Amino acid sequence: MRMLYNTRMDASLFLAPCKLNLFLHITGRRADGYHALQSIFLLLDHGDDLRITLRTDGQLLLQNPLPGVLPENDLTIRAARALQISSNCRLGADIHCTKRTPMGGGLGGGSSDAATVLLALNQLWQLGYTRQQLMQIGLTLGADVPVFIFGQPAWAEGVGEQLSAVELPPEIMNKYYVVITPQIQVPTAEIFAHQALTRDSKPLRIADFSNGANSSAFWQQVRNDMEPVVCALYPEVNNTLAWLKQYGDARMSGSGASVFVAVDNAKKADELIANRPENTSGFWAKGLKYHPLFSSAKD
Numbered sequence: 471m472r473m474l475y476n477t478r479m480d481a482s483l484f485l486a487p488c489k490l491n492l493f494l495h496i497t498g499r500r501a502d503g504y505h506a507l508q509s510i511f512l513l514l515d516h517g518d519d520l521r522i523t524l525r526t527d528g529q530l531l532l533q534n535p536l537p538g539v540l541p542e543n544d545l546t547i548r549a550a551r552a553l554q555i556s557s558n559c560r561l562g563a564d565i566h567c568t569k570r571t572p573m574g575g576g577l578g579g580g581s582s583d584a585a586t587v588l589l590a591l592n593q594l595w596q597l598g599y600t601r602q603q604l605m606q607i608g609l610t611l612g613a614d615v616p617v618f619i620f621g622q623p624a625w626a627e628g629v630g631e632q633l634s635a636v637e638l639p640p641e642i643m644n645k646y647y648v649v650i651t652p653q654i655q656v657p658t659a660e661i662f663a664h665q666a667l668t669r670d671s672k673p674l675r676i677a678d679f680s681n682g683a684n685s686s687a688f689w690q691q692v693r694n695d696m697e698p699v700v701c702a703l704y705p706e707v708n709n710t711l712a713w714l715k716q717y718g719d720a721r722m723s724g725s726g727a728s729v730f731v732a733v734d735n736a737k738k739a740d741e742l743i744a745n746r747p748e749n750t751s752g753f754w755a756k757g758l759k760y761h762p763l764f765s766s767a768k769d
C-alpha cells in the first residue's frame with residue numbers, strides 16, 4: 471500500500487517532492503568544467519515532509535540532523551542561511567525533515583528540501599521574493615535546486631538552470647512511475663568527471679516533446695547519457711536496470727542510483743514494487759503539474 475503524499479491542512483507542513491530526469495543528454499562541457507545538458511524534469515507526488523516554524527530570535531535549528539551530515543552542511547539550513555543573508559531578515563526557523571527520498575539517489579532529495587525551505591520561508595518571513603529571485607538563490611546551492619522552485623514539468627538546458635515549461639502529453643503525465651533505488655549512493659561529480667562519459671549528444675528542440683508527441687516516440691528519441699558510465703561502475707545499478715527493463719523502457723534518473731519505468735496502472739506498479747530485487751527500496755508515484763508550494767512565490 472503506497473503512502474499517500476501528505477496534503478492535509480497543516481500550516482507548518484511543507485512538501486518537498488522528488489524529481490525524475492525523464493532523459494538526460496550531455497551536449498558539451500564548459501571551460502569551468504560544468505556540463506551543458508538537456509533534460510526534462512518531472513516532479514512526482516512523493517517526497518520529504520518538512521515541518522517549518524518561525525523563530526523570532528534569528529536562529530536556524532535543524533531538529534533531526536541526517537546521519538553523516540552536519541546541520542550547517544544540510545541543504546535545508548544552507549538554504550535558510552542563504553535567504554537570511556540575502557534578505558537581511560532577522561527571523562529564524564525550526565526545521566524538521568521526514569526523509570522519504572533516498573539520499574544520493576538521483577531524485578534531487580536534498581535539492582528539493584532546499585527549494586521547499588526557500589519557498590516556505592519566503593512565505594513565513596513575508597519576503598515577497600519572486601520565483602526568479604528564489605531560483606537564483608537556489609542555484610548557488612546546487613544545479614538541481616531551481617527546477618523545484620520553477621515547479622512545473624520543465625525542459626532544462628545550460629547547466630540545468632535554463633528552464634522552460636513543457637506541456638507533456640497525457641501518455642507521459644497519466645503514467646504510474648515505478649522508482650527503484652539500489653542501496654548505494656552515486657557521487658554526481660565522479661560521474662560528470664569520468665573519462666568514458668560521452669559529451670556530444672546532438673541538441674534537441676523543446677518542440678519535439680511538447681503536447682502532441684506520442685509516448686513511444688518520446689522514449690525512442692531519448693536516453694540518459696550517464697547510464698553507461700554508472701552501470702559500468704556500479705553493478706547494483708546495472709542489475710536493477712536490467713530487471714526493470716523487463717517491464718518497459720526503464721531509465722536511470724540523474725546520476726543514479728535510482729532507475730524508473732512508466733506503467734499503466736497502480737496494480738502493475740504495486741506488483742513491481744512487491745517483486746523488486748533484494749537490497750533495493752522502491753515506491754511508485756504520479757507526475758505533478760505543479761509543485762505543492764507553487765503559489766509561495768509570485769512570477
Ligand SMILES: C[C@](O)(CO)[C@H](O)COP(=O)(O)OP(=O)(O)OC[C@H]1O[C@@H](n2ccc(N)nc2=O)[C@H](O)[C@@H]1O
Nearest residue numbers: 491503504505612613614615629630658659662724725
Ligand atoms: C545530474 C543532475 O542531477 C541532473 O538533474 C544534475 O545535473 C546535478 O545536480 P546537483 O546534484 O544539484 O549538482 P551540483 O551539486 O550542482 O554539482 C555536483 C557536481 O556535478 C558536476 N556538474 C553538475 C552539473 C552540471 N551541469 N555539470 C557538472 O559537471 C560538477 O562537478 C559539480 O561539482
Ligand SMILES: Nc1ncnc2c1ncn2[C@@H]1O[C@H](COP(=O)(O)OP(=O)(O)OP(=O)(O)O)[C@@H](O)[C@H]1O
Nearest residue numbers: 544545573574575576577578579580581583614724
Ligand atoms: N537535506 C538533505 N537531504 C539529502 N541530502 C543532503 C541534505 N543536505 C545535504 N545533503 C547531502 O547531499 C548529498 C546528495 O543528496 P541528494 O539526495 O540531494 O542526492 P541526489 O538525489 O543524487 O541529488 P541530485 O539528483 O540533485 O544529484 C547527500 O549524500 C548528503 O550528503
